Amino acid sequence: MSWIDGPMLGFDTETTGISPHNDRIVTAAVIRRQGAAVDVREWLIDPGIEIPARATEVHGITTEKAQSEGATPADALEEIAAALADALGAGIPVVGFNVQYDLTILEAELARHGLRTLAQRLPQGIRPIIDPLVLDRHLDKYRKGKRKLIDMCGTYRVQVVADDLHAADADVLATLDLVPAIAERYPSLSTVALQDLHDQQAAAHSAWANRFRAWLISKGTTDDLPSPEWPVANAAAEADDADTPALF
Template identity: 85%
Template sequence: MSWIDGPMVGFDTETTGISPLNDRIVTAAVIRRHGTRVEVSEWLIDPGVEIPARATEVHGITTEKARAEGAKPAAALEEIAVALAEALGAGIPVVGFNIQYDLTILETELARHGLRTLAHRLPLGIRPIIDPLVLDRHLDKYRKGKRKLIDMCGTYRVQVVADALHAADADVLATLDLVPAIAERYPSLGGVALQDLHDQQAHAHGEWANRFRAWLISKGTTDDLPSPEWPVATGATEPEEADAALF
């Protein structure tokens, strides 16, 4: 049986901004799916900082709502880490769209709150990971146009309610649907062992990131360059640096 037919765990976050090293998680969803069975876990978190208006426009969570209804970060982050570590430790792939961002901000947040990171919980590494964005960039690298989640769903004919995207759970379900849709178009994917697929994605992402970095630098851009490290970007905070990250 191919891994395509086995269980998968989807993961997504909505945050206070676009920096995985400096921003905070506001909502998260971890969804395990195997066949028709779906188990959904969701978190609303009080990030402890103001949620910028631009972030609220994306995910709909205000500072007031997060403070009134959100969980304390340490408790929620520990639950998220346990759920992901249990899946990965059992060899179940964790799936996310542009998951480098979500895993990097999670690792940084765990360290910021003095919790064990996924890297510390998983001696064999944070793997196996599947990212439809990485797969698509590699398999159809010359296709023109945007590659946001909504665009990819159109490309691979995954049905979504556009207005529902940018809620963590909706994004996860759409991303989980993308994986078999991509595998249907590229049937050889299903025959690749998960650990090998993880390594192939790491290599593919590194090549893409280095090319894109070089292009950005040639245009004079030196900030917010993509990290070639995958699935966690270089610079994720270590526990001993947690206090400094708060300021």
């Protein structure tokens, strides 16, 4: 049986900002799916800091709502990490769209609250991971246009309600639907062993990130450069990017 037919664990977060090493998780969803069976777990977390208005515009969670209804970060983060570690330890792939961000911010949050990181829980490494964005960039690298979740759902004819996206659970379900849709277009995907697929994605992401970094730097951009490490970005790399002087 191909891994396409087996269980998958979708993961997504909504956060206070775009820095995975400095921002905080506000909501998270972990959805286990195999065939028609779906098990949904969701968390609303009090991040302990103000949620910027710009972030609230994206996911709809205000500081007041998070403070009054959100879980204590350490409690929620432990549950999230345990769910992901249990799946990965059993060989069940964790699926996320641009999942490098979500796994990196989770690792940073776990360390911030004195909890064991995924890397510490998983001696074999944080694997196997599947990211439809990484797959699509590699398999259809010359396609023009945006590659946000909503755009890729259109490309692969995955039915979504656009207004629902940017809620963690809706994003996870859409991402889980993208995986078989991509495999249907590229049937050889389903024949690759999960561990091999993980390594191929890591190599593909690194190649893309290095090319894109070089292009951005050539244009004078030195902020928010993509990190070639995958599926978790290097904290030192982000700090180095922030300190890199402009070329011109």
